[in-house]
Amino acid sequence: MIGSMYSGISGLKANTSAMEIIGDNIANVSTTGFKASRASFANVFSSSLAQHTPQTGRGAALQSVQVQWDSGSLESTNSSTDFSINGSGLFVVRDGSTDASFYSRAGQFEWDKDGNLVNTDNFIVQGYSIAADGTIGRIDNISLPVETNEPNATENMTFGLNLNSDASDGATFTSSITTYNSLGSEVVLDVVFTRDIDATAVPAIDRWNWTVNTDPTTATCNTNGYIAFDNDGNLDPAAAVYGEGSPPATAGNPVINVSGLTGADDMAVTWTFLNASGATDGSVTGYSSESTKTAQSQDGIPSGNLQTVSVDEDGYFSGIYSNGSIIPFAQIALADFPSYSGLTKMGSNLYSESLSSGQPLVGVPNTASLGSIAPSTLEMSNVDLATEFVEMITTQRAFQANSKVITTSDELLNELINLKR
Numbered sequence: 001m002i003g004s005m006y007s008g009i010s011g012l013k014a015n016t017s018a019m020e021i022i023g024d025n026i027a028n029v030s031t032t033g034f035k036a037s038r039a040s041f042a043n044v045f046s047s048s049l050a051q052h053t054p055q056t057g058r059g060a061a062l063q064s065v066q067v068q069w070d071s072g073s074l075e076s077t078n079s080s081t082d083f084s085i086n087g088s089g090l091f092v093v094r095d096g097s098t099d100a101s102f103y104s105r106a107g108q109f110e111w112d113k114d115g116n117l118v119n120t121d122n123f124i125v126q127g128y129s130i131a132a133d134g135t136i137g138r139i140d141n142i143s144l145p146v147e148t149n150e151p152n153a154t155e156n157m158t159f160g161l162n163l164n165s166d167a168s169d170g171a172t173f174t175s176s177i178t179t180y181n182s183l184g185s186e187v188v189l190d191v192v193f194t195r196d197i198d199a200t201a202v203p204a205i206d207r208w209n210w211t212v213n214t215d216p217t218t219a220t221c222n223t224n225g226y227i228a229f230d231n232d233g234n235l236d237p238a239a240a241v242y243g244e245g246s247p248p249a250t251a252g253n254p255v256i257n258v259s260g261l262t263g264a265d266d267m268a269v270t271w272t273f274l275n276a277s278g279a280t281d282g283s284v285t286g287y288s289s290e291s292t293k294t295a296q297s298q299d300g301i302p303s304g305n306l307q308t309v310s311v312d313e314d315g316y317f318s319g320i321y322s323n324g325s326i327i328p329f330a331q332i333a334l335a336d337f338p339s340y341s342g343l344t345k346m347g348s349n350l351y352s353e354s355l356s357s358g359q360p361l362v363g364v365p366n367t368a369s370l371g372s373i374a375p376s377t378l379e380m381s382n383v384d385l386a387t388e389f390v391e392m393i394t395t396q397r398a399f400q401a402n403s404k405v406i407t408t409s410d411e412l413l414n415e416l417i418n419l420k421r
Contacts, residue, residue: 004409007044010059011402014041017062018395025383033072033106033349034381036388040064069340072382074374080309081117083107084379087371089334090351092362093123094141101126103335103360105379106349115144121348127315127332128364134328139362142317142330145306149321151184154300156270159191161284163208164291165233169197173291180300181264184323188215189256189269193291196226207239208286212256219260224248227273229286237278252278269298301325313372315365334370335360 018039028034042063074084085091090103102123109125112118117125129137159175167173173193178186190213198205207228212221225242229235241247242254253274258267275281283295304323311317315332319325337343342356353360366372 002409002413005406007059008402008405008409010044010061011405012399014039014060014062015395015399015402019392019399021065022388022392022395025388026385029381029383029385031106031349031381032108033104033379034383035105036068036381036383038066038068040066067341067343067345068382070382072380074377075380076377078376079110080311080376081109081111082376082378083109083311083332084374084377085334085365085371086313086374087369089336089365089370091119092126092139092333092335092360093119093121093350094126095123100352101360102346102350102352103337103343104349104351108378111144115146117142121350123350125332127317127330129330130316130328132327136331139333142332144309145319145327145329149301149304149306149319149323149325149327151180151182151303151323152299152301153182153265153267154179154187154269154298156272157189157298158272158283158296159293160295161293162289162291163193163195163229163284163286165229165286165288167195167291169195171195171291175293175296177296177298179267179269179298180302181261181267183264184302185261185264186302187219187258187261187267189213189221189258190215191271212258214258216262218262219258221256221258223254223256225254227284233285233287234282235273235280235284235286237274237280240274311373311375313366313374315373331364332373333362334365335362336369337361 021037021039025036040063041060044058044061083091084107085105090105091107093102093104094100095102104119106119109117109119112122119125124141126139127142129140131137157177157179159177161175163173171194175191175193176188177191178188181187191210192213193208193210196205196207196209207226209224209226211224214221222244223242224244225248226239227235228239238251241249241251243250244257254271256269256271258269261267273281273284301323304321304325306319307322308320309317310320315334316328317330317332318328321327337353337360338358339356342354342358343351344354344357346352361368363370
């Protein structure tokens with residue numbers, strides 16, 4: 001009788017622990033990245049009453065608490081620093097005070113006062129640095145770039161341009177484009193086209209001469225040239241000549257040289273209207289319609305300041321600058337483990353490695369077994385309330401049944417004692 005009472009007590013203890021786990025799951029139903037746990041029971045060793053006789057058990061005990069690592073649903077947010085993982089992997093964060101690394105599925109991050117990407121415990125998110133030349137560096141803190149984006153001097157430009165074939169001799173048309181010198185300062189190039197018709201010349205002349213004026217006016221540009229068109233209004237590559245002499249003598253895409261820029265290097269800007277084979281690329285035409293510029297482009301940029309940061313599904317952090325540049329500066333790191341169930345819970349949605357989990361396999365998203373990044377989303381808890389309520393009912397009934405074993409055993413013992421009276 002006494003043994004059955006202890007068996008009942010073991011059942012009460014085991015089901016009490018199970019109820020604690022259920023309560024923890026339900027309490028964390030709204031916790032970002034939380035993984036539900038499940039109780040696993042085992043019977044206590046059996047004891048043989050005599051040789052070759054059946055064994056009797058001594059009750060139940062909580063054997064383990066298993067974490068359920070299936071993914072939770074994703075919730076969209078308005079924060080660009082909220083991330084979820086589509087697939088396997090955990091974020092890597094570092095405690096700046098102890099230099100210890102931890103792992104989490106909760107991607108609720110923000111930039112701190114020092115420009116570091118941190119979680120809600122101010123642990124710094126880890127990733128791979130990316131140099132200006134695109135070289136991937138070692139794993140380190142993900143931090144905002146502090147330097148101003150350096151300028152690039154203009155080296156190439158193009159126009160979408162039509163020059164009216166019906167224009168009279170001496171008619172002009174000006175096409176302006178803003179370029180940038182080595183300091184990032186604006187240099188406006190005014191390309192002035194003048195119709196030149198001379199039927200008496202041998203051979204006859206019908207072309208557009210061009211010169212370049214500059215702003216600032218302290219700069220100088222001695223490059224000039226001319227272009228002509230065939231009977232279909234297409235630019236004639238053989239009649240595209242430029243240079244700094246009079247007349248110009250170099251054929252091909254003009255190189256416009258600008259000098260006298262205060263404190264900056266001289267500029268050499270290639271104006272492209274011929275393709276690699278030397279034929280017209282169609283950007284400059286001579287049709288019978290109004291002279292007009294339809295498009296323009298150039299490859300220079302001024303200096304720029306960081307305005308915002310974007311993150312893609314491969315975990316690349318790109319700085320978006322005021323000059324229009326988009327430059328990647330880091331890639332987030334993810335960790336995979338041979339055994340997720342072996343990870344040690346540390347609280348605050350954090351885990352640490354253990355002998356049971358194995359060492360972390362750190363890499364970048366969308367490689368090997370690691371999942372991709374879903375920006376501006378958070379992974380919700382994977383707790384299923386319906387399942388938890390059913391488990392709660394089952395656990396309650398089991399607890400009641402074990403308490404009944406104790407009371408029944410007590411009644412039997414009481415009857416046994418009464419036999420003496």
